[in-house]
Amino acid sequence: MNDSQDPLLMDHEADGIRELDNKLPRWWVWLFWGCNLFAVFYLGYYHVLGSGNMMVKEYQQEMKVGDAIKATALARFEQSMDTAEPSKDPVVLAEGKAIFLQMCAPCHRSDAGGLVGPNLTDDYWIHGPLFKDNLKTIYNGVPEKGMLTWKTLLKPSQIYAVGSYIYTLRGSNPPNPKPREDQVQPDKPNEYE
Numbered sequence: 001m002n003d004s005q006d007p008l009l010m011d012h013e014a015d016g017i018r019e020l021d022n023k024l025p026r027w028w029v030w031l032f033w034g035c036n037l038f039a040v041f042y043l044g045y046y047h048v049l050g051s052g053n054m055m056v057k058e059y060q061q062e063m064k065v066g067d068a069i070k071a072t073a074l075a076r077f078e079q080s081m082d083t084a085e086p087s088k089d090p091v092v093l094a095e096g097k098a099i100f101l102q103m104c105a106p107c108h109r110s111d112a113g114g115l116v117g118p119n120l121t122d123d124y125w126i127h128g129p130l131f132k133d134n135l136k137t138i139y140n141g142v143p144e145k146g147m148l149t150w151k152t153l154l155k156p157s158q159i160y161a162v163g164s165y166i167y168t169l170r171g172s173n174p175p176n177p178k179p180r181e182d183q184v185q186p187d188k189p190n191e192y193e
């Protein structure tokens with residue numbers, strides 16, 4: 001090896017172009033071998049020993065953490081439904097109204113007077129007249145009757161918001177309401193009767 005800083009002209013030539021055999025800068029050589037060394041350890045750690053988390057495993061772990069957070073939130077909401085009071089907070093009610101118009105109005109009508117789903121403004125309820133009855137019906141749905149199970153589609157806070165909103169529509173007397181349907185389940189006595 002020639003350590004001289006002078007470039008060495010190599011002995012080949014193409015169309016008058018000559019090549020200089022410059023010495024590679026030290027920092028470049030260190031980086032090159034450093035990368036090689038890193039690659040060897042990386043390969044060994046992740047692919048041979050399987051010690052580190054590959055992307056799929058990392059994803060699955062994050063999903064597991066996410067599912068646990070969701071399950072806890074749902075369990076907490078389920079426990080709170082029995083004692084929940086409808087919100088009077090305008091922000092919550094506005095959120096509930098937006099959800100209602102987007103998700104519920106197609107079946108219950110935008111004034112909640114009833115369409116496919118029952119009237120939500122009168123005093124007659126299929127699944128009970130209390131706020132918590134509404135919350136539970138929204139949360140669990142009545143799949144066999146066409147009422148969706150909203151716990152898989154809405155967050156607990158959204159179910160609470162839309163439940164609170166429809167509570168404000170009680171007694172609003174919209175025009176041409178759907179007739180009462182609570183007789184469908186005579187085994188469930190209605191508190192208003």
Ligand code: HEC
Nearest residue numbers: 103104107116117118125126127128134137142145146147
């Ligand atoms: C695909 C149509 C459909 C959509 C969308 C829908 N519902 Fe319903 N809903 C129904 C039907 C049908 C029933 C009656 C179930 C029964 O007969 O047991 C019902 C029942 C209810 C009840 C109970 C009424 C009672 O008399 O006890 C509430 C409360 C309710 N829905 C709220 C909502 C809310 C809030 C939303 C939006 C998040 C919503 N629904 C979206 C079809 C729907």
